[in-house]
Amino acid sequence: MMDIETIDPEELRDAAARMLGDMVERRAPYDPGKSADRAGLYGAMVEQGWLLLTVPAEMDGLGQSFVALAPIYEELGKAISPVVLAPSLAALELLAFNPGDALTELAAGIAGGEARVAVADQGSVSVAGGTLSGALTGVLADESATHLLLLGADGQAWIADLSAASVIAQDSWDRSRILHDIVLDGVAAQAALAAPDQAATGRVRAHCDLAIAWDNAGGHARILDETLDYLRTRKQFDRAIGSFQALKHRAADHKVDLEVARGAARNATRAFAAGAADAVTVAAQARLVTETAYRAMAEDAVQLHGGIGFTWEHDCHLFLKRAILNELLYGRAGERRDRIAPAVLAKMAQGRA
Amino acid sequence: MSEEPDLEALRREVREWIPKNVPANWRERQAGDNIEGFLECQREWLAKLVEAGYATPHWEHEWPGGGRSLPEQVVIFEEMARGDAPRMSLFFVSLYHAAMTLQECGSQAQKEKYLPGILRGDVWVQGFSEPGAGSDLASLKTRAVLDGDHYVVNGQKIWSTLGHFADHCLLLVRTDPDAKKQAGITFLLMDMKTPGIDVRPIKQITGDEEFAEMFLDNVRIPVANRVGEENKGWGVAQVTLSSERGLTLVELVERLYGSLWRLLEAATKGGFAAEALDVEDRRRIVDITARVEALRAMVGEAMVRKAAGNEQLGDASILKLAYARILRDFCELGMKLEGIGSQRFENFVLGAGYETSNWMFDFMNSYQWNIAGGSNEIQRNIVSERMLELPRG
Numbered sequence: 001m002m003d004i005e006t007i008d009p010e011e012l013r014d015a016a017a018r019m020l021g022d023m024v025e026r027r028a029p030y031d032p033g034k035s036a037d038r039a040g041l042y043g044a045m046v047e048q049g050w051l052l053l054t055v056p057a058e059m060d061g062l063g064q065s066f067v068a069l070a071p072i073y074e075e076l077g078k079a080i081s082p083v084v085l086a087p088s089l090a091a092l093e094l095l096a097f098n099p100g101d102a103l104t105e106l107a108a109g110i111a112g113g114e115a116r117v118a119v120a121d122q123g124s125v126s127v128a129g130g131t132l133s134g135a136l137t138g139v140l141a142d143e144s145a146t147h148l149l150l151l152g153a154d155g156q157a158w159i160a161d162l163s164a165a166s167v168i169a170q171d172s173w174d175r176s177r178i179l180h181d182i183v184l185d186g187v188a189a190q191a192a193l194a195a196p197d198q199a200a201t202g203r204v205r206a207h208c209d210l211a212i213a214w215d216n217a218g219g220h221a222r223i224l225d226e227t228l229d230y231l232r233t234r235k236q237f238d239r240a241i242g243s244f245q246a247l248k249h250r251a252a253d254h255k256v257d258l259e260v261a262r263g264a265a266r267n268a269t270r271a272f273a274a275g276a277a278d279a280v281t282v283a284a285q286a287r288l289v290t291e292t293a294y295r296a297m298a299e300d301a302v303q304l305h306g307g308i309g310f311t312w313e314h315d316c317h318l319f320l321k322r323a324i325l326n327e328l329l330y331g332r333a334g335e336r337r338d339r340i341a342p343a344v345l346a347k348m349a350q351g352r353a
Numbered sequence: 354m355s356e357e358p359d360l361e362a363l364r365r366e367v368r369e370w371i372p373k374n375v376p377a378n379w380r381e382r383q384a385g386d387n388i389e390g391f392l393e394c395q396r397e398w399l400a401k402l403v404e405a406g407y408a409t410p411h412w413e414h415e416w417p418g419g420g421r422s423l424p425e426q427v428v429i430f431e432e433m434a435r436g437d438a439p440r441m442s443l444f445f446v447s448l449y450h451a452a453m454t455l456q457e458c459g460s461q462a463q464k465e466k467y468l469p470g471i472l473r474g475d476v477w478v479q480g481f482s483e484p485g486a487g488s489d490l491a492s493l494k495t496r497a498v499l500d501g502d503h504y505v506v507n508g509q510k511i512w513s514t515l516g517h518f519a520d521h522c523l524l525l526v527r528t529d530p531d532a533k534k535q536a537g538i539t540f541l542l543m544d545m546k547t548p549g550i551d552v553r554p555i556k557q558i559t560g561d562e563e564f565a566e567m568f569l570d571n572v573r574i575p576v577a578n579r580v581g582e583e584n585k586g587w588g589v590a591q592v593t594l595s596s597e598r599g600l601t602l603v604e605l606v607e608r609l610y611g612s613l614w615r616l617l618e619a620a621t622k623g624g625f626a627a628e629a630l631d632v633e634d635r636r637r638i639v640d641i642t643a644r645v646e647a648l649r650a651m652v653g654e655a656m657v658r659k660a661a662g663n664e665q666l667g668d669a670s671i672l673k674l675a676y677a678r679i680l681r682d683f684c685e686l687g688m689k690l691e692g693i694g695s696q697r698f699e700n701f702v703l704g705a706g707y708e709t710s711n712w713m714f715d716f717m718n719s720y721q722w723n724i725a726g727g728s729n730e731i732q733r734n735i736v737s738e739r740m741l742e743l744p745r746g
């Protein structure tokens with residue numbers, strides 16, 4: 001049992017790395033005749049207490065901040081975990097605002113491992129008389145998602161039972177993730193908040209951004225390591241290809257970008273955990289920095305591996321596909337930049353004083 | 354971020370001190386076409402800093418202002434940057450490279466002879482690079498031959514920052530031409546008034562004459578001015594090169610962070626009407642601010658590691674590479690945002706750092722971070738070979 005006050009994030013990391021190392025066979029979703037054991041993995045996560053980490057102590061949770069989740073999200077990225085935790089954990093952020101009964105109930109379900117959430121922006125879905133109607137596409141969730149948390153443009157969030165909707169899993173390029181088409185035809189929904197609050201929905205989005213930022217940082221670190229191994233061992237012209245300066249300098253640049261990306265993610269994690277006024281902006285920025293770096297690394301990994309890197313057999317593409325998907329989740333990069341631009345510009349203008 | 358109470362107290366103290374002591378109109382006085390004004394203003398600033406003890410926090414504690422911890426030094430630099438104080442450009446080599454070399458490797462007599470002068474405003478220059486020895490510094494050829502109690506020195510140094518204003522020089526010479534490169538080098542202190550020294554300023558790509566070349570023709574330097582033993586100068590030079598302990602980047606990154614508003618100024622022609630911004634410009638601004646925030650966090654964390662003695666091999670190279678790239682991208686963006694206006698030549702300010710809103714000047718000036726003090730390529734060699742353990746070529 002974990003102690004409420006003193007959970008060392010690095011211990012969580014070690015435990016996560018061990019557990020994921022034992023349970024995740026990252027090729028499983030890609031290899032014929034195999035598939036990821038998502039239910040088993042999720043069960044193990046529940047057993048490890050990950051779903052309780054950020055549940056408030058009053059609700060029998062462990063009362064930790066995002067600082068405890070960061071190493072877990074990073075390890076999930078390293079492992080290319082086929083289970084996605086962030087949407088469920090992001091939903092818990094709403095508890096800190098003015099939650100309605102539906103949310104409290106959902107949170108208890110999340111903490112217990114029975115409820116699993118998909119998060120989506122309202123988009124063209126209409127809300128009328130406590131029901132949702134419309135279509136969503138490319139929604140990230142595992143096959144056993146039970147609830148939809150729809151983030152309304154007005155700052156309200158709606159909880160709907162997915163069993164009442166049409167949910168169709170798509171084949172995704174990144175087979176470690178499942179995207180869904182969801183059609184809502186007058187599906188009953190309950191307000192998550194006692195009153196709309198942009199700060200509350202912003203925090204859910206920021207949680208997702210930050211989880212993706214750590215997923216990016218983790219994947220980046222892992223594929224850099226694996227590429228370095230290859231550069232050290234693969235020989236051409238009677239020497240290790242990693243001794244060619246043109247290649248080692250690219251590796252150095254990816255390492256620099258990784259460190260800047262981690263700096264961004266740690267900075268945002270601190271701000272988010274402290275509830276800083278600009279936490280939402282900084283989280284979005286961290287995601288932008290990490291995703292650009294991860295994508296560049298994953299692309300170059302393919303190139304640096306040569307022919308083998310272009311094969312289905314080899315694992316480079318697992319990282320590249322994950323990096324690309326991460327960039328496109330919850331809004332395109334340009335839109336995400338536009339969303340935080342006013343806050344960024346306001347802060348800059350202040351700096352002049 | 355919350356910090357130790359005494360650090361916070363120091364921060365407040367420095368923050369209050371700066372506006373009362375920064376030389377008035379320093380930007381006008383340090384204009385690029387007014388070298389006298391620059392020198393005078395820098396001397397005035399040094400005197401104030403020395404008096405307050407803010408010039409020498411990194412010195413040994415028996416010296417005025419000395420004995421401050423690394424976190425305290427960081428606070429002072431952060432506040433100087435935040436308070437938009439002029440950089441100590443004229444005295445940086447004296448206060449850091451010369452002083453730390455003397456304190457760590459100099460004799461008692463050398464310390465007593467030179468350190469008080471540094472506090473009074475002696476300017477030092479670092480005479481390491483030569484036309485044939487840059488990245489491969491150890492291949493330097495300037496020759497010193499013992500003649501009684503003097504070394505007689507012949508050769509040429511180049512890229513010596515502020516060499517034309519210097520009173521003294523940290524000089525690397527070859528004393529044993531037959532030994533392995535690093536093993537034949539000696540470290541000398543050279544009085545710039547010694548006969549036989551010819552200093553010629555070199556104009557940089559900005560038009561500023563910030564560095565110089567130095568021709569040495571039978572220059573006689575007393576053996577008493579040798580730091581460390583003969584042929585052991587390479588080790589001393591390593592002390593010189595690591596003397597600023599990353600503080601330069603603390604200061605520069607803080608200045609960069611505090612200058613982000615200049616992009617908005619450039620993009621809005623000084624009107625600061627953010628609504629009028631082009632969408633793509635806005636996105637670029639968001640990206641660069643995100644990278645600057647990240648860089649600032651990294652530098653802060655690196656200094657915490659350093660203070661705790663946990664510095665990692667390659668940390669300094671990673672920070673320098675990251676800063677060099679982000680600074681260049683920042684300057685380039687400012688230049689592009691300002692547009693054709695940036696291409697009209699305007700007089701620049703000396704010692705103001707790398708963000709002056711004179712965007713073409715800043716952009717050109719930013720290149721030096723990619724070259725000086727170990728070029729990007731050399732830093733990448735360090736990162737890839739020593740940190741990432743890739744095989745040597």
Ligand SMILES: Cc1cc2nc3c(=O)[nH]c(=O)nc-3n(C[C@H](O)[C@H](O)[C@H](O)COP(=O)(O)OP(=O)(O)OC[C@H]3O[C@@H](n4cnc5c(N)ncnc54)[C@H](O)[C@@H]3O)c2cc1C
Nearest residue numbers: 479480481482487488512513514721724725726727728730
């Ligand atoms: C603004 C400025 C101020 C300076 N101030 C001083 C000073 O005060 N005192 C002083 O002593 N020196 C000073 N220098 C000199 C500086 O340290 C050198 O310029 C630097 O070390 C590079 O040496 P170099 O100019 O001879 O270039 P070179 O070493 O000839 O390099 C040329 C190019 O080759 C690349 N290269 C070299 N070796 C390798 C390698 N092994 N692998 C890959 N690429 C390589 C370099 O990266 C560079 O791109 C200053 C330089 C500048 C620009």
